[in-house]
Amino acid sequence: MKLLANKIALITGASQGIGRSIALQFAEQGADVLFTDIRADERSQSLLDELKALGVRAAFYAADASSLEQTEEVSKAIAEEFGRVDVLVNNAGITRDTLLMRMSAEDWEKVIRLNLTSVFNYTKVFSLMMMRQRSGSIINMASIVGLNGNAGQANYSASKAGIIGFTKSIAKELGSRNIRSNAIAPGFIETAMTRQLSDEVIAHWKQEIPLRRPGLPEDVARVALFLASDLSAYVTGQVLCCDGGLSL
Amino acid sequence: MDTILARVQRVIAGKLSVVEENITMESDFVKDLGADSLDVAELVMLFENEFSIEIPDSAMEGMKTVGDVVRYLENATK
Structure with a gap:
C-alpha cells in the first residue's frame, strides 16, 4: 500500500527545487498532485509530464501565491475538477538577501508577501475545504534561519519565523477538525536558491554540518512525505528540522 | 418568502445536524446546539452568503443565541 494512496496534494511553487522533489515523491507514493508556480514554463510543463508518467492525476495552475484573489481562483478550479485537497504544502518562497543597512523596503x-502572506492565503482558502472534509495535513516550508537567524537574511528569516508562529496557531485552531499543521525547517539544501551563495559561504556551511554533507531536495521531500501521510497522524504544531544537525 | 427565522433555522439545521423544530429564538449555539467556536464562525459565513451581507467580527461576538442572529439580520436587511 502506497503511503499517499487516494490522497490529493496541492503544492505551491513546485516547478523547481524542494517543491518539485516533494511533488515527485508524493506522486510515487500514489497521491494525485496539483501544483502552482508563478508562471507556466518548460519546468512546470516537464513536471506535469513526469507526474502523469507516474500514473497519477496531476494539474498545474499558474498563480501568484501572494495574491488572495488568484488563490481563490485556484481553489475554485480545484473544487470543480477534484473536489477535495487532503495535503497542502506551502512551499513557494524567494530570497532577497542583503544586510539590513542595504535592504530596501521593497x-x-x-x-x-511571497513567503508569509502566501501561507496565509493558501491556508485560509484551503482549510475551509479541509474543515468540511474533517481531515487534512498542512505542511509549511520554514527554515532553520527562522529559528536561529542569519546575517543578510533579516527579511527571509522574519518570514520563516512568521510561518512557524502561524503553523502553531493554526494547529490549535483547526485541531478539533482533524486538520494537522506542521512546519519543516530545512538547513543547507542544494537548490537553485542556495547556488546563488558564494563558494566561501557554501564551504563554511558545509563544514558546520554534523552529517558533513549538504542536504538534497529529496531529503526534505521525505520529511514532507511523513507529515503528509497517516504515519504522522498524531503530530501537529511541530517544526521538524531537516538540516543534518546544522541547527544544533 | 420565508421569514428570517425560517431561513436561519434552515442554515443551522444544515450545518449542525439539528432538526429545525429544535432551533428556537432562545437556542444558544454552544450550550443548546452543540456548536464550538469554529462552527459559529462557519455559520456566520453561511448567514453572510444566505443574506448577501457582511457580518463584522465585532457583531459576531455578540451572537450567542439564534435570536441574537435573527435580530441582527432584521436590522441589517431593513
Whole structure:
C-alpha cells in the first residue's frame, strides 16, 4: 500500500527545487498532485509530464501565491475538477538577501508577501475545504534561519519565523477538525536558491554540518512525505528540522 | 418568502445536524446546539452568503443565541 494512496496534494511553487522533489515523491507514493508556480514554463510543463508518467492525476495552475484573489481562483478550479485537497504544502518562497543597512523596503515587503502572506492565503482558502472534509495535513516550508537567524537574511528569516508562529496557531485552531499543521525547517539544501551563495559561504556551511554533507531536495521531500501521510497522524504544531544537525 | 427565522433555522439545521423544530429564538449555539467556536464562525459565513451581507467580527461576538442572529439580520436587511 502506497503511503499517499487516494490522497490529493496541492503544492505551491513546485516547478523547481524542494517543491518539485516533494511533488515527485508524493506522486510515487500514489497521491494525485496539483501544483502552482508563478508562471507556466518548460519546468512546470516537464513536471506535469513526469507526474502523469507516474500514473497519477496531476494539474498545474499558474498563480501568484501572494495574491488572495488568484488563490481563490485556484481553489475554485480545484473544487470543480477534484473536489477535495487532503495535503497542502506551502512551499513557494524567494530570497532577497542583503544586510539590513542595504535592504530596501521593497526587498522586505516582497519577501514577506511571497513567503508569509502566501501561507496565509493558501491556508485560509484551503482549510475551509479541509474543515468540511474533517481531515487534512498542512505542511509549511520554514527554515532553520527562522529559528536561529542569519546575517543578510533579516527579511527571509522574519518570514520563516512568521510561518512557524502561524503553523502553531493554526494547529490549535483547526485541531478539533482533524486538520494537522506542521512546519519543516530545512538547513543547507542544494537548490537553485542556495547556488546563488558564494563558494566561501557554501564551504563554511558545509563544514558546520554534523552529517558533513549538504542536504538534497529529496531529503526534505521525505520529511514532507511523513507529515503528509497517516504515519504522522498524531503530530501537529511541530517544526521538524531537516538540516543534518546544522541547527544544533 | 420565508421569514428570517425560517431561513436561519434552515442554515443551522444544515450545518449542525439539528432538526429545525429544535432551533428556537432562545437556542444558544454552544450550550443548546452543540456548536464550538469554529462552527459559529462557519455559520456566520453561511448567514453572510444566505443574506448577501457582511457580518463584522465585532457583531459576531455578540451572537450567542439564534435570536441574537435573527435580530441582527432584521436590522441589517431593513
